[in-house]
Amino acid sequence: MIVYFFNRRVAVKLEGAIYTRVADIPPLERIERVPYPDQVIMVPPQHFELPPGYTNTMSKNGMSSRVIKRWASAQWWKMTKLLQAQGIAVTEVRARKGMFDANYPANAGLVLPPRELGGNPQFVSSRLLHLHRKLEPELMNPVFRRAGYDMINLFPGHRSLLDPPYFEGQANVVLVPGLNFAFGNLSERCGRDALERLAEKCGLKIFVVSTDPYFYDLDTALFFIPPSAATPLPFAVYAQEAFKRHELEAFEALFDRDHRLVQYDYSETRHGFVLNSLGLPKQAVPTVLTNNKVVVFPQSLKDRGIKVLQIPFSEIHKGGGSITCSQLRWYGAKER
Numbered sequence: 001m002i003v004y005f006f007n008r009r010v011a012v013k014l015e016g017a018i019y020t021r022v023a024d025i026p027p028l029e030r031i032e033r034v035p036y037p038d039q040v041i042m043v044p045p046q047h048f049e050l051p052p053g054y055t056n057t058m059s060k061n062g063m064s065s066r067v068i069k070r071w072a073s074a075q076w077w078k079m080t081k082l083l084q085a086q087g088i089a090v091t092e093v094r095a096r097k098g099m100f101d102a103n104y105p106a107n108a109g110l111v112l113p114p115r116e117l118g119g120n121p122q123f124v125s126s127r128l129l130h131l132h133r134k135l136e137p138e139l140m141n142p143v144f145r146r147a148g149y150d151m152i153n154l155f156p157g158h159r160s161l162l163d164p165p166y167f168e169g170q171a172n173v174v175l176v177p178g179l180n181f182a183f184g185n186l187s188e189r190c191g192r193d194a195l196e197r198l199a200e201k202c203g204l205k206i207f208v209v210s211t212d213p214y215f216y217d218l219d220t221a222l223f224f225i226p227p228s229a230a231t232p233l234p235f236a237v238y239a240q241e242a243f244k245r246h247e248l249e250a251f252e253a254l255f256d257r258d259h260r261l262v263q264y265d266y267s268e269t270r271h272g273f274v275l276n277s278l279g280l281p282k283q284a285v286p287t288v289l290t291n292n293k294v295v296v297f298p299q300s301l302k303d304r305g306i307k308v309l310q311i312p313f314s315e316i317h318k319g320g321g322s323i324t325c326s327q328l329r330w331y332g333a334k335e336r
Helices: 069-085 136-146 192-202 245-254 266-271 296-302
Strands: 017-019 039-042 090-092 109-112 122-125 150-152 173-175 181-185 205-209 222-225 235-239 260-263 287-291 307-311 328-330
Touching (some): 017 192, 069 287, 109 136, 109 328, 122 136, 122 192, 235 245, 296 307
Parallel strands (some): 017 205, 039 090, 181 205, 235 260, 287 307
Antiparallel strands (some): 039 328, 109 122, 173 181, 222 235
């Protein structure tokens, strides 16, 4: 059974809210404590390719947009084995032919803890913007139904997948580990209505941001390193250039200066998809998995006593995603 601690009392039901002003964010002791999803779902890149006419990050930067599938597969398996070696359970889901980008399952939905004490974890299914990705949530929905999750559809009245509104799961909403709190990004892939319904239906507290369009989505500008045996609080890792002043103040309101990081190297931050890195749960010390194409960022983490694991990810990166994009965090199947 999952227990929520709220001001030293047990909260029976999670209460959602939307915040746009820093002054409205409740103090940490008034935010429910919840378990953080500590397992991942990954989709091997057997059908991974760049659809005709698809604009991707690598071609924008003058680099080859041709995917070498055997390299992509080798890099994906290396990541899978590394995560398993760190004690993180990996569930493999295979895509259907024609699902070019299904190896980026983070966009397929968002996993949240039970809304009520003793209830089932929640899976919020996405409505994806790009035409060639429309059916990817249908790959994940059966997995979560079989696992006993409560299935959440933010827009049940909208049957057509071709029109807005849109919502792209972990890419739009970044959860703060251990807290019933998240940052939600307004963009062409996620409107305010989606965030408001997420707060209302799922009981999630959300601070609304709108990142600089130079960053593809929120998961390329922000990630968290979960608490470890050595540090009781999560680290917030973010690109200062991606956020407005009041949005940066929201980080400061939740994390003191000893528990937040600012990435200063702008070009490395964006072009290397540096902040599309993964903070690993259940580690002895704070640990981050990132790609091996960056130099400044890993050293800034090591200077804070954070362990850094690096892997080659150049082929997977060609589709416009990196390490965080390549996994969907979840609690695993419900114990029966």
